[in-house]
Amino acid sequence: MKPKKVKPYHTDEETEVYHIYKECTVGNNIEKENRQKGTGGYRPCKRCKEIQKGK
Ligand SMILES: [Zn+2]
Known part of the structure; x- marks a missing residue:
């Protein structure tokens, strides 16, 4: 199943990454x-x- 890409989002309350x-x-x-x-x-x-690499 192909992963579904969404618009980038992040939170200020967590580790400094975006999804x-x-x-x-x-x-x-x-x-x-x-x-x-x-x-x-x-x-x-x-x-x-990892998802992007198909893992
Ligand atoms: Zn993520």
């Missing part, structure tokens, strides 16, 4: 109301990068 995949379990732990649009100038989340 780009719907399947990201780390990103999914962020409450919707705490999500901010965009990358926030952070680096991509480790889990999202």
